[in-house]
Amino acid sequence: MNPAEVAALLAYAAELDPRNANADEDEARAQLRRWCELLQDVPAVAVEGWDASAVVRRHIAETPWPIIAADVARPWAAHRRALLARHTDPRPAVDPDDDRAYRHAIREQRVAVATGQAAPTSTRQLTGGPAASVAARIGAGRALPAAAVEQLARYRPVRAAREAAAAAGRPDALAVSCDWCHAPAGEPCRRRTLAPGAQAGTWSRRRTVHPTRTDKAAAGRRQESAA
Template sequence: MTREQVAALLAYAGRIDPRTAYLDAAETAAQLTNWCEMLAEVPATAPGGWDAGAVLHRHVASSPYPVLPVDITRPWAAHRRTLLALHTDPRPDVDPDDVAGYQDAMRAQRHAVATGQAAPSSARQLTGGPHPAVAGRIPAGRTLPAGPAAALAPFRPARAAREAAAAAGRPDAFAVSCGWCRAPVGEQCRRRTNAAGDRPGSWTRRRTPHPSRIEDAAARTSRREHAA
C-alpha cells in the first residue's frame, strides 16, 4: 500500500475503533510510519475478494484487542497463498528457446499474482458437457470404447464387473463395503489363502464380490428407490 492508502486505512480504523486514534501529532506520525513499513507489500485490494479495509473491519468487529499491522499482514499472507495455489503458470508469450527470457516472464507472472496486481490464471474447465461419443457410454458405467474396455477387463476385474452390472441394470456391489471380508467401497472382495508357504493371515483378491455384498447393494438400491 502507498503511504496515502495506509493513512486512509488508519483514519478508517480510528473512526470505527477510537482506541487506535492518537491525538498527539508525533504519535500519529510514528504510527503511520510503522504501518507503512509493515504494509508496504500488502495491497489495498486484490483479486479473489481481498480488501484491507474489510479485513480491518472484521478484526474490530470480532476481536477485543486494538488492530495491529500484523492483523492485516497475516490474512494477506494466507490470501496470497490461496492465489498462488490457483495459479497454473500459463505459457508466456515468449520464445521457449529463450530460456532466460522465458523464466523471467514466468517469474513476472507469479510476482504479479503474489502482489495482487493480477488474478491467478486457473486451468480452464470443460463447460459444454461430455463429448456425445462419451455421453452415450456413461449411463452404462463405461467411458472407454467397447474394444479397449474388453482388452483391459482381465487386468481390472473390479471395474469390468461394475460396468457389466451397470449394463445389465444390476446393483453395483462395489458401491458398498463388504460385510464379509471388510473390503472397503470400490475395492475387490478378498479371501484367505491356504497355499503352502503363505504367511498366516495372507489373502488374495476375489474376481467376483461376495454374495452378501451383492445382497447389501441390492437392498441399498431398493431403499433409495422407495425413498424417491
C-alpha cells in the same frame, strides 16, 4: 501500501475506534513507521475483493481489541495464498523453446497474482461430458479406440491376454491367485530371477500364467455355473 495509503488507513481506523488515535505527533509518526514496515507488501485494494479498509472495519466491528498492523497483514497473507493456490500457470505468449524467457514470463505472472495486480488463472472445468464416441466406448467397457488397443497390446501383454480371454469367453486366470508362484489375484505370474548378479530371492514377471492357475480359474467358473 505506500506511506500515504497507510496514513489514510490509520486515520480511518481512528475514526471508527478512537482508541487507535495517537496522543501526540511523535506517537503518530512512530505508529506510522511501524505500520509502513509491516504493510509495505500489502496492497490497499487488490483483485478478488481485497480491501484493506474493509479488513479494518471488520476487525473493529467483530473484536474488542484495538487494531494493529498485523491484523491487516495476516488476512492479506491468507488472501494471497488462496490466490496462488488457484493459479495454474497458463502458457505465456513467448516461445516455449526459449527457456529463459519462458521462465521469466511465468515468474512475472506469479508475481502479478501474488501482489494482487492480476486475478489467478484457473484451469477450466469440463462440464459438457465426454464426446458421443467416447461415451459409447466407455459404455461398452472400452475407454480406448480399438486401433489404439491393438497398438498398445505388445506393451501390455498381461492386459492384452486378459482382454483376449474375455473376448473368447475363456476364464480370466488373473482373477484368482496362483498356487504355483503365489502371485495374488490381479497380479501376473512370476518366476525367480536367474540373471547373473541378481539379488537372491527376487522375482520377474511372466508373460503367461502358470497352467495350474488357468485350471483353477476354470474350476471356479464351473462352480459358479453349477451354483
